[in-house]
Amino acid sequence: MICSSDNQKSSILKRKTTLKDIARELDVSISTVSKALKNSEEISTDTKEKVQAFAKLYNYRPNNIAISLKNKRTRNIGVIIPDIVHHFFTTVFRGIEKYANSRGYNVIICVSDESFDKEVINMEMLANGSIDGFIMSLSAETQQKNDFNHLKEVTEQGIPLVLFDRVTDEIECDKVIINDKEIAYAAVKKLIDSGKRKIALVTTDSYFNVSKRRAEGYKAALADNEIPFDEKHVLTLPYRGIAKTKIEHFFNENVIDAVLCVNEVFAIHCMGMIQKLGMKIPEDVSIIGFTDGLLSRYSVPSLTTVAQHGERMGAIAAQMLIEKVETEIQENEEETYRTEIIEATLIERESTI
Amino acid sequence: MICSSDNQKSSILKRKTTLKDIARELDVSISTVSKALKNSEEISTDTKEKVQAFAKLYNYRPNNIAISLKNKRTRNIGVIIPDIVHHFFTTVFRGIEKYANSRGYNVIICVSDESFDKEVINMEMLANGSIDGFIMSLSAETQQKNDFNHLKEVTEQGIPLVLFDRVTDEIECDKVIINDKEIAYAAVKKLIDSGKRKIALVTTDSYFNVSKRRAEGYKAALADNEIPFDEKHVLTLPYRGIAKTKIEHFFNENVIDAVLCVNEVFAIHCMGMIQKLGMKIPEDVSIIGFTDGLLSRYSVPSLTTVAQHGERMGAIAAQMLIEKVETEIQENEEETYRTEIIEATLIERESTI
């Protein structure tokens, strides 16, 4: 052995001071220190002052991990979302983070990347004690496979779970969604009221519950206004990557005077193509999108769009989760789950009349 | 049976099975179970098989928290960024998350919201054992105040830290930045080469090192091409919120034939105003922005911009951090820190000639 007998690191690292350190230094027991720092009645004012002063001096901070182990509570929330470079998820996350933080919780985030396997792996990584509960939005693949065993396992273990936006009926848990169908209905209604009749729906080719719900609203609005639903007026685009030729083909083959897109990017693409084909927005073709992101705000013309109020959604999800986490101790009572519906808003800009 | 009928929760919650449970059930000691699950040589094949089978059956998973406490390693990385609803930070985060995950790390994210206080609080929350290291980008306020004591404390405790993009010389640690000055120089050079001479710089009014570096590149390029720097050609805008009238005023008062903006949103605003004032892009006025986000790609005309390669930046930051975390056990050797420079790329689109 080269290093000197007292084995400590030779560097000047301040090791974190522990209760044991304080106890040793002040010649009292660990329990006394612990109690003194908690201002326990049991300890004399004298000792408390000494201990607290010493703790302050050495900048004592209790070790979170130790406390977590003891309390079986981490004050961490696990968030699993399909994508992070995505305006909607980002805003939801902001809502979660803000609320969680205000309640003293930290947020561990995992990205499933729309993959079932990653979603499962991430859940398993976090479910072994790292977090007190989950907030998540299902990956595209998970929705397609319709396999929710990982969610079941987690809830059966008693770990609270809140699903948002991309949810499933298969799992009993708290949920937060927006009124997709109703707002899609309202959007299409608005187009119809402005005189449009040949209304296209541009949606994802992946299976998403949200797209489905929006399509339902679209169809319902048509039906209620005696406009026959035309399969050819539905354009499905790959969720990722662009399909410029497909869009071009669509607008060449169909006479369209309005478009409802299930997201912002689709809307921008359509807008570009429509303009390129020499049509005017909104006079010739009106457009409404989903998601009130930068694109909608700053495009020319600016885009009428459905604001999903992601931040509120996130805050509510976090609130529901923390409530469950903190009251989990209850006995017997049958668990009861809520589905909170966020009212989306149609933001009217220049792409509609 | 694992769930002894007494005292446990009456609900059907599967309590997580622990080593102790397995030990009790199989009538061996906890140590034996632990070793058997690790396939230790010490344990007979017989016992190992029994234990492993039992563990599998009851879906045993070691408790992360307990392991963290024992190992003094959490396999968690703390990320503190000023904003999450922001394309650049989001891409960096994606890089961090992907790399960290591939190495078996989870990411805890906190948002400072450009506030010094929140940054400090977040650091303190995480520094008490929750994470093995930090990756962060300084908040606007922190850069303004020039107060880095929270960073100092953390590094003095031996917690590895990697700063990215918004960094400071005051702290010795690993850093990842882009070559802001050089790329700004290149951008301005490109404008000059295309015949532009009256080049504006649109920058933030908050104090950011990155803005400063970009301004340096801008000035250097002017100087090297014998274009006198004109204070009036610099427009500073509030980092948050829009200042439409300020922009309008600027372009009314100054004859400008090219603009370099330190971000995407400024560029879009300028573009809108320039078009509104009847000038053509890029013929009358060329524009170059920073950040290759959706806006740059989908604006009309599309925006020539500086791609910062956030994802790569994040991956490298994570790699640097994990390297430090995992070799931290070293003795004596003087710590050595690197500053990694990511080469930004100018993406030429329609807003320049």
Added chain:
DNA sequence: TATTAACACGAAACCGTTTTCGTAATTCCA
């Protein structure tokens, strides 16, 4: 003066692991 109550503190268990070290039982070898 004897009994009791209040006070101030410490010992120890516990949370769920890992790991070192000790040891009983078996096997090996001469």
Added chain:
DNA sequence: TGGAATTACGAAAACGGTTTCGTGTTAATA
């Protein structure tokens, strides 16, 4: 057959806290 080596396991400490319960000392009371 006796000693050594090997095998297979368990006890216990440790990680850093919290908390229950016990106890010695002093002060109050009868």
